[in-house]
Amino acid sequence: MPNRVQYAATIEPLVQFIEDTPPSEIVDRTLEKLRAGVPVKTMLTASALAVSRSSDLPPGHHGGPLHPLVGVHAVNELAERLQGESRFMPVVQHVALSNKHIHHPAMGPYSLMEFEPEDAGGVEKTKEAFYLACNRGESNKADHLFLWLWDNIPPIEALDLLFTVAIPKNIVDDHYFAYPGFTWRALDTLGHEHMKALMRPAVRYVTRFPVAPAILDIEDLIEENDLLNKVTRQKSGDDETAAIGELSTALGAVEKFAELPKLMSKALADGLSLEGAGEALSIGAAILFTRSRGGNPMDVHLHTSANIRRYLLKLDGISLKNKLLLLLTWHSGPEIRSTATRMDPVPYPDPVKVAALPPRSQEDVLEAIRYSICNQPETDWSKVTNLGQMMAVPEVRDSMALAQQYVNCGYDEKPLIGVLAEIVCRDNFTEMHAFKHHQAIVEEYYATREPWRGLHLVCGVQAAAISSNKSTGVFDKLLELIDD
Numbered sequence: 001m002p003n004r005v006q007y008a009a010t011i012e013p014l015v016q017f018i019e020d021t022p023p024s025e026i027v028d029r030t031l032e033k034l035r036a037g038v039p040v041k042t043m044l045t046a047s048a049l050a051v052s053r054s055s056d057l058p059p060g061h062h063g064g065p066l067h068p069l070v071g072v073h074a075v076n077e078l079a080e081r082l083q084g085e086s087r088f089m090p091v092v093q094h095v096a097l098s099n100k101h102i103h104h105p106a107m108g109p110y111s112l113m114e115f116e117p118e119d120a121g122g123v124e125k126t127k128e129a130f131y132l133a134c135n136r137g138e139s140n141k142a143d144h145l146f147l148w149l150w151d152n153i154p155p156i157e158a159l160d161l162l163f164t165v166a167i168p169k170n171i172v173d174d175h176y177f178a179y180p181g182f183t184w185r186a187l188d189t190l191g192h193e194h195m196k197a198l199m200r201p202a203v204r205y206v207t208r209f210p211v212a213p214a215i216l217d218i219e220d221l222i223e224e225n226d227l228l229n230k231v232t233r234q235k236s237g238d239d240e241t242a243a244i245g246e247l248s249t250a251l252g253a254v255e256k257f258a259e260l261p262k263l264m265s266k267a268l269a270d271g272l273s274l275e276g277a278g279e280a281l282s283i284g285a286a287i288l289f290t291r292s293r294g295g296n297p298m299d300v301h302l303h304t305s306a307n308i309r310r311y312l313l314k315l316d317g318i319s320l321k322n323k324l325l326l327l328l329t330w331h332s333g334p335e336i337r338s339t340a341t342r343m344d345p346v347p348y349p350d351p352v353k354v355a356a357l358p359p360r361s362q363e364d365v366l367e368a369i370r371y372s373i374c375n376q377p378e379t380d381w382s383k384v385t386n387l388g389q390m391m392a393v394p395e396v397r398d399s400m401a402l403a404q405q406y407v408n409c410g411y412d413e414k415p416l417i418g419v420l421a422e423i424v425c426r427d428n429f430t431e432m433h434a435f436k437h438h439q440a441i442v443e444e445y446y447a448t449r450e451p452w453r454g455l456h457l458v459c460g461v462q463a464a465a466i467s468s469n470k471s472t473g474v475f476d477k478l479l480e481l482i483d484d
Contacts, residue, residue, distance in 0.1 A: 004111035005053050005197060014038070014046035018095055019054045019102055026099040027092055027477050034088045040079045043091050045190045048072055051098035052201050056110035061175040062431060063107050065201045068098045070178060071432030072186035074439035081421045085482045089425040089475065090435060096474045097431060112200060117148035126152075127161060130207075134165050137209035146203045150196050156317030159184055162203060163318070167325045168212035174301050174333030179205055181308045182436075218328045221261055225269035227324050236276035241449060243272050247280040248452065252287025252347070257340045260284075261328040268327070277327050278310040282444050285330070286455045290347040290400070290462065292339050295390035297430050297467035300437035301335040303459060307440035310447065338388055349401040349458070354408065357401060362411040365402060369461060370419050372399040376468040396465045403461035407454035416457060417442055423464050429471035437463045 007015055014033075021029055034043060048069055057064040071094060078090040101107050118141075120129035126145055133141040149158045162180050169176035180202040187195055222228060236244070247267045251260055268277055285306040292299070309326045312318055318326075331337065360368065377393050384390060406416055420438055427434040441460035445453050 002113045002115055005114050007049055007053075007197070011042070011046055011049065014042065015050045015053070018047055018050040018099055021099060023096075023099055023103050026096050027474060028481060030092050030095045031088060031478065031481055034091065035085075040087065040091050041076065041189070044072060044076055044079075044094060045194065047091075047095045047098045048186065048190060048198060049194065051101055052198055053112045054110055055098070055101040055104075055107040057201060057205050058106050061173055061179075063101055063104065065098075065101070066175060066179050066205065067431040067433075068094060068101065069186055069198060069202070070175075070182035071097075071435050073182065073189050074432065074435040076189045077439050077442070078421055078425065078435060081418065082425070086422065086425070088482075089478060092478055093425065093428055093435075093474055094432070096428065112197075115144060115147075117151060118144040119148050119152075120145060123149070123153055130161070131165075134207045135211055137207070137211065139204040139208040142207035143200055143204050146207075147196065147200070150199075154317065155192070155195060156315065160318050160322055162206060163322045163325075165212055166206045167322060167329055168215050169206065169210070170329050171213055171215065171332040172210055172334075174305060174335050176206055177329075177333075178301075178305065178308065181312055185308065185311055215325075215329065215332075218261060218325065221265040221328060222321075222324055225265045227265060227268055228320060230269050230271075231274065231320065231324065233271070233273035234275060236273045236279060240273060240276040243267065243270075244276050244280045244283070244449070245452070247272065247277070248283035248287065251280065251284025252291070254288075255343075257331040257337060260331040264327055268324070274313050274323055274327070275310070278306070278313045279448060281327060281330055282306045282310060282448060283452045283455065286444070286452075286459050287347050288339065288343070289459050290349075290455070291343045291345075293342045293344060293391050294339055295392035295396070295466055296387050297427075297463075297470055298387070298433045299335060299339060299466075300433050300440075300463050301333060302339060303440045303444065303456075303463075304433075304436045305330055305333065305336065307444055310444075342391065348397055349404045350397075351404075353397075354401050354404045357405050360405065360409075362406075362409070362415070365406050365409070365411070366415055366419060369399060369402045369406065369416065370423070372402055373423055373461065373465045373468050376465050378469055392466055396462060399465040400458055400462050403458045404454075407457055413445060413457060417445075417460075420460050420464055423468070426472045426475040427467050427470065428474040430467055434463065434467045 051065040051068045055064045075090045075094045079087045120126040126148055130142055130145045166177045166180055183198055183202045250263050254260055264277060285302040289302045312326060313323055376395050424434045424438045438460060441456040445456040
């Protein structure tokens with residue numbers, strides 16, 4: 001009989017603790033272990049391994065190991081950003097989410113089983129067999145084959161192979177691409193010794209039905225602009241500032257998202273580097289986010305999807321074709337496309353409204369931002385019939401105006417980032433979306449040149465205000481324990 005996946009003796013007991021502890025006790029007992037000296041990264045590793053081994057992937061994308069794994073990098077960075085026992089908050093949130101999924105009847109009981117890798121006759125034959133399994137939706141078969149590929153080709157080459165299946169599926173669900181992409185980044189945090197254990201559910205998710213659709217319009221743009229031959233520059237520089245500004249402004253001003261890949265492909269054909277294109281995409285995404293009227297706290301894929309693409313664009317071993325597809329398919333996911341139906345003609349906040357705000361010191365405007373975010377109106381859930389159609393309340397714009405005032409005054413970004421870090425750790429409604437968005441805006445701020453970097457801080461405040469007061473049960477319990 002096959003056995004479930006087993007981990008090293010140094011981590012297995014902690015994994016079993018997360019799997020076996022009743023949900024009603026997991027917050028208290030996790031905090032106890034962290035206080036007793038279990039390192040943050042060790043606890044986060046155990047949480048990722050537990051949810052990967054003991055929770056099933058449901059038909060949709062909410063549940064199982066997907067969002068916990070996608071949130072690993074952000075949680076780790078948040079824990080390092082916070083001080084004192086506050087640094088435990090994002091980690092306990094992660095463990096609580098993993099434990100919840102493990103015990104949820106839609107996802108458990110479940111065990112990821114050990115089984116033998118399958119060699120279909122060498123590397124090329126096994127790749128062919130993998131593609132055939134994907135076309136048939138045979139995720140279990142694909143898992144067997146990919147286990148062999150992990151051991152017999154460079155891991156980055158295997159990831160690139162997985163992306164050839166995942167990127168076209170972005171049009172079906174953003175998570176087909178996001179799951180393997182963010183999980184790969186999680187390995188930078190947790191260690192590549194856990195690669196196969198953590199990537200196996202991602203492989204199984206990506207390779208299940210539906211079959212990847214054809215993206216002929218994108219393929220046509222690559223061919224028409226001769227991008228596989230014309231794109232030869234990887235890194236950006238100061239000489240690209242004007243081109244990045246021009247492209248990002250155009251991206252942020254579109255009325256139809258179908259225009260985005262046309263603008264991107266032309267800029268690449270005109271000589272813009274891959275990393276410069278990624279920066280322009282990030283700025284354009286931020287502009288579009290500030291134009292959005294959406295109030296769904298999980299509608300943050302504009303930023304997070306651009307952020308993971310910029311990370312992947314820098315990796316040696318991802319093929320030029322897939323890097324081009326990363327840039328040209330950003331708009332295609334349903335959660336980004338849905339934003340197009342709730343857009344204002346121009347970005348917020350209104351410069352006139354910002355200019356009319358009374359002068360404030362850094363401390364005063366920071367406190368005003370905190371108060372504005374934390375006192376957003378409560379959501380009347382009896383009136384919410386479709387989360388995806390929620391609209392932002394007007395008070396969100398007030399928070400954004402204050403954030404723009406902070407940026408315009410040239411105040412230090414670090415205190416604002418710290419306030420946002422504390423606030424997002426309260427969220428247990430969005431299954432790590434708030435955490436991911438916060439980390440994305442921090443990274444994009446530091447990776448974006450002037451005069452556009454401050455825009456990401458405004459987006460961070462916007463997202464925090466939208467997700468404020470939605471569900472904070474884990475935080476409320478944890479806060480009582482920490483106060484004691």
